[in-house]
Amino acid sequence: MSHPIRLAHAEDYPRIMEIWESAVKATHHFLAEEDFEYFKEVIPRDYLPNLEVYVITENRIAEGFAAVAEGNLEMLFIHNESRRKGLGRTLYEFMKDKTGLTKVxxxxxxxxxxxxxxxxxxxxxxxxxxxxxxxxxxxxxxxx
Known part of the structure; x- marks a missing residue:
């Protein structure tokens, strides 16, 4: 099954934040609630508009996103319900080919x-x- 990857737009931000929240709640058990709320606020305001963000889709719905800046993979998140399907690897390989990233x-x-x-x-x-x-x-x- 193919998972098209495309550049994200501002109207994708709510879904991107849903993906972020679901991934973070599943993997970042160490994150304090106030820090979770802090990142939830700053990511769409300060990070996403200043990065080239790409989304990976399944049935035209974004299930993951990633962004690279200056060779550094700044973010790569997959919705918790879509993990273990190879989307992370697919998205990572796309970003690596596209940007030549070397660091994370x-x-x-x-x-x-x-x-x-x-x-x-x-x-x-x-x-x-x-x-x-x-x-x-x-x-x-x-x-x-």
């Missing part, structure tokens, strides 16, 4: 994501105590 930062407390990127050929090259927003979530820096 992953929450240390999200071992599933670290495992996924290791399968895609990344290795750990560093660690930060805080995330990009200065919050206390250690980040693993990975590179191809």
């Amino acid at each position: 930062d992953v929450n240390e407390q999200n071992p599933q994501a670290i495992g996924f990127y290791e399968k895609m050929g990344f290795r750990q090259i560093g660690r930060s105590e805080k995330d990009g927003s200065g919050k206390d979530y250690p980040i693993i820096h990975m590179s191809l």
Whole structure:
């Protein structure tokens, strides 16, 4: 079954945030409620409009999204109900071919994501105590 990938538009943002919320609730158990609410607010306001975001679709419905900036995979999320179908790999490979990305930062407390990127050929090259927003979530820096 094919999963077309296309550039996201502003009208996709509500669905993108549904995907984000479903993925984060399934994988980021460590995220404090107030930080969840913070990201829910800033992602559509500050991040999405400034990135080239791509969505992967199934039956014309977005089931995942990703964005790359300066060779760094800034985000890749798949709706929890659509995980384990190969959409993450398909979307990742599309983004890699399109952008030549070489780096990704992953929450240390999200071992599933670290495992996924290791399968895609990344290795750990560093660690930060805080995330990009200065919050206390250690980040693993990975590179191809």
